[in-house]
Amino acid sequence: xxxxxxxxxxxxxxxxxxxxIHIDNNGxxxxxxxxxxxxxxxxxxxxxxxxxxxxxxxxxxxGICPVSxxxxxxxxxDVIVGAGTGDGLTPTxxxxxxxxxxxxxxxxxxxxxxxxxxxxxxxxxxxxxxxRNVIGVALEHQDLAVxxxxxxxxxxxxxxxxxxxxxxxxxxxxxxxxxxxTQKEVDTFLKGNDPMNIDxxxxxxxxxxxxxxxxxxxxxxxxxxxxxxxxxxxxxVRKDGALDLxxxxxxxxxxxxxxxxxxxxxxxxxxxxxxxxxxxxxxxFPYLKEFGKDNxxxxxxxxxxxxxxxxxxxxxxxxxxxxxxxxxxxxPSNKSxxxxxxxxxxxxxxxxxxxxxLLDPDIQKGELVIKGNKKSEGVGLIEAPRGTLFHHYKxxxxxxxxxxxxxxxxxxxxxxxxxxxxxxxxxxMTGQSIITEGMMNAVExxxxxxxxxxxxxxxxxxxxxxxxxxYNSNNELIDRKIK
Amino acid sequence: xxxxxxxxxxxxxxxAKKGQYIVEAAKENNIYIPTLCNIEGVKPKGACRICTVKxxxxxxxxCTTPVAEGMSIESESAELTDLRRSIIxxxxxxxxxxxxxxxxxxxxxxxxxxxxxxxxAPRFPFMxxxxxxxxxNPKIIKDHxxxxxxxxxxxxxxxxxxxxxxxxxxxxxxxxxxxDPESADKFTDELAEKAMEICPVGAILVKGKGFKKxxxxxxxxxxxxxxxxxxxxxxxxxxx
Ligand code: SF4
Numbered sequence: 001x002x003x004x005x006x007x008x009x010x011x012x013x014x015x016x017x018x019x020x021i022h023i024d025n026n027g028x029x030x031x032x033x034x035x036x037x038x039x040x041x042x043x044x045x046x047x048x049x050x051x052x053x054x055x056x057x058x059x060x061x062x063g064i065c066p067v068s069x070x071x072x073x074x075x076x077x078d079v080i081v082g083a084g085t086g087d088g089l090t091p092t093x094x095x096x097x098x099x100x101x102x103x104x105x106x107x108x109x110x111x112x113x114x115x116x117x118x119x120x121x122x123x124x125x126x127x128x129x130x131x132r133n134v135i136g137v138a139l140e141h142q143d144l145a146v147x148x149x150x151x152x153x154x155x156x157x158x159x160x161x162x163x164x165x166x167x168x169x170x171x172x173x174x175x176x177x178x179x180x181x182t183q184k185e186v187d188t189f190l191k192g193n194d195p196m197n198i199d200x201x202x203x204x205x206x207x208x209x210x211x212x213x214x215x216x217x218x219x220x221x222x223x224x225x226x227x228x229x230x231x232x233x234x235x236x237v238r239k240d241g242a243l244d245l246x247x248x249x250x251x252x253x254x255x256x257x258x259x260x261x262x263x264x265x266x267x268x269x270x271x272x273x274x275x276x277x278x279x280x281x282x283x284x285f286p287y288l289k290e291f292g293k294d295n296x297x298x299x300x301x302x303x304x305x306x307x308x309x310x311x312x313x314x315x316x317x318x319x320x321x322x323x324x325x326x327x328x329x330x331x332p333s334n335k336s337x338x339x340x341x342x343x344x345x346x347x348x349x350x351x352x353x354x355x356x357x358l359l360d361p362d363i364q365k366g367e368l369v370i371k372g373n374k375k376s377e378g379v380g381l382i383e384a385p386r387g388t389l390f391h392h393y394k395x396x397x398x399x400x401x402x403x404x405x406x407x408x409x410x411x412x413x414x415x416x417x418x419x420x421x422x423x424x425x426x427x428x429m430t431g432q433s434i435i436t437e438g439m440m441n442a443v444e445x446x447x448x449x450x451x452x453x454x455x456x457x458x459x460x461x462x463x464x465x466x467x468x469x470x471y472n473s474n475n476e477l478i479d480r481k482i483k
Numbered sequence: 484x485x486x487x488x489x490x491x492x493x494x495x496x497x498x499a500k501k502g503q504y505i506v507e508a509a510k511e512n513n514i515y516i517p518t519l520c521n522i523e524g525v526k527p528k529g530a531c532r533i534c535t536v537k538x539x540x541x542x543x544x545x546c547t548t549p550v551a552e553g554m555s556i557e558s559e560s561a562e563l564t565d566l567r568r569s570i571i572x573x574x575x576x577x578x579x580x581x582x583x584x585x586x587x588x589x590x591x592x593x594x595x596x597x598x599x600x601x602x603x604a605p606r607f608p609f610m611x612x613x614x615x616x617x618x619x620n621p622k623i624i625k626d627h628x629x630x631x632x633x634x635x636x637x638x639x640x641x642x643x644x645x646x647x648x649x650x651x652x653x654x655x656x657x658x659x660x661x662x663d664p665e666s667a668d669k670f671t672d673e674l675a676e677k678a679m680e681i682c683p684v685g686a687i688l689v690k691g692k693g694f695k696k697x698x699x700x701x702x703x704x705x706x707x708x709x710x711x712x713x714x715x716x717x718x719x720x721x722x723x
Contacts, residue, residue: 050616050618052586052691052692055694056693057584081691164698164699165699170698173694174691179697400624
C-alpha cells in the first residue's frame, strides 16, 4: 500500500507551490512532484492591445523582477518596429537598457542572497525557523543584513534613474529608451556618500563572495552534496562566448559540458525548444526538441550561465569565474547549491558592468530611439535573475498584438526543480515514517536555490509556511503537519 | 476695455470681467475650479459637470455660466467636493480605466482629478463594460474603454474647412466616438497628434507613439492639477 505526502506553502494564493511525495509502505519514494501555479493569463490580457503597451503591461507579471519582463518585451518590440535585435539599437538605447538590467540583476540577486539564502547558510537547514530568517541575520550578523539592504537599494536607484520608477517603470520603448542620464545622476552613483557609491558596491560584492567561500570550505556537505543531479544547462551567451545577461545567442551544454545547442539565433527558438503539458501541473515543461522530453530538459539561471559561458568580460568576476571553474574541474557544475555561488559572481559582474556604463559618455547623450521597417513577429530573450526569459509576439497590420507566448524562468526550471525536490526527498525521507522539521526545511531550501517566484520561495519575515499531509494509497489522510 | 464687476468666490472678493465664464474669472483670481470637458478658447459644453458650483445657492456649471455683478459663488465646500468626487468615481466605474499601462498616465485629467480629490476606492460598483479597441484608422487607435464622452475631440479637431473630423456613433450607453468616414482623408498627422493631446484621457492614441515621455517628467508628475492656477507648492495635492 502506497502513501502520499503533500507539502503546501499556504501564505500566498498566487504563485504558490505544492509538493506531493508518494511513498510505499516501506518508506521508499515512489514519485515526487512540485506544482507551481503559472501566469498564463497575461498572454491573453495583451491580445488586442497596441504593441507598444506590451513592455509596460507585461511587467505587471511580477513585483520582484518586473524589469526583466519590461526589457524582454521591449526587445521583442524592437524587432517589430524594425530596430533589429539587441545590438541594433543606438549606443545610448542599448547602454541605458543594459544599465537598467544590471541594476535589476544586482538588486534581485542581493535580495535573494542576503534575505533568502543567507539564513539557510548561517543557521543551517535544521535551525529553528524563528531565527532562520532575515531578522535572525540582522540580529546576529548585522553587517551582512545592512549590506543586503543597501545593495538592494543601490540597484533600485539605478532602476529608477533608467526606467523612471523603482518598480514598473516605462524606460524601455520599442526601438530604444525614453531617457538618458544627467551628469548629476551619474555622479550620485559614482561618487555618492558612503556606502551608496559604485566602488563600495563592488567591494561589498567581493566581501559577499569571500563570506560564501569561507562558508563553503567549512560546509562542503551542504554546498556540494545537497541536491546534486546531472542536467543540461541553457542560457544566452555573447557571440564570442562571454557571459552576457542582456543579449546574445542561445547555447546549451550537457552535464559534461558538451555543447548541444550551438549558439543559435533566438528569433527561431521554437525550432529548438518545445513545451510539454502534463496533466498534473499548471506549468509547462520545456525541453530541447532534438533530445526529446526525457533527455532534453535543462536548467536556466545563474548556475546554467556559469556552465554555458566561456569567460566573463569584467576582470574581478572573471577571476571568480576561473576559481569556480577550477573547483569543478572545468566541467559544468550540477550542484544545486552552487547556484548561490554563481549568483554572487553575477552580483560582482553586474556591479562592475554598472561602473563601466556609468563612466560611458553614451549614457548621457545621443539618439534614444531607432526604427526601421515594421515586422509582424518578434521574439525577445533576456537573462533574467532567475534565468532565460522568452517573450514572443505577433502583431497585426493595425498594430494590435495578436499572439503572445511567454516562457518564464521558473517554467524553464520546472523539471530541474522537480528533480531537486526528488533528490532531497530520496536523501532525507527514504525509510522514514514521520516528517521532521529538517525534512520540510530541506525541501524548502532545494526549491529556494532555484529562486522561483518569491511568493513561494520567501521566508523574509519568517519561515515558509508549509503543510504536509500524509495519505495512504487509498487517499485517506493519516497524518498532517503544519509549520 | 472690459467692464469689471465684483463677485465673491468662497468668501473671497474677486474682480471679474463682464461676460466672462465663472471658471475663467476664478482662474484670474488664482482660484481653481476643476474642469474636464472644458477647453480654453472653445465654446463650453457643460458635459462633465465636474465644475459644478453653487451660484447664489443654486447648482450651476461654472464653465457655461457667465459672471454677473454681486454673484456669490461657492466652490470648495465639503458638499461640492463630495459631489465632484462622486462624478470622478462614476467616470471610473463606468469605463475600464487601468492607469498602470495607460499611455496618458501622468498627463490624464481624470487621473489627476482623482489624485486631487483623493479618490481611493469608488463607492459605486465597477461596471466593467465590454468594449473593443478600434485600431482600424491608419493614424490612431481609439480605446473606447477609456472614453469619457467629453466631446473635446469633436469640438476641437476640424479639417481645413472647419468641418468636424470626429463624431458620435450609436446612442445611449452604447454611444462611441468615431472618425467620420467622410472626413477621414482630411485627418492629417498633425490633427491626429492634436486629438491625442486634447483628449483628457487615453482614449485617442497616435499609432506607434508610446511612452516617449518618461514617468516622473509628465505634466501632472511635475505639477498636480490646479496647482499652477492656485500658485501653490507641489506638495498641495488634495483638497480634503
Ligand atoms: S475620445 Fe477623448 S476627447 Fe473624444 S469624447 Fe472621448 S474622452 Fe473626450
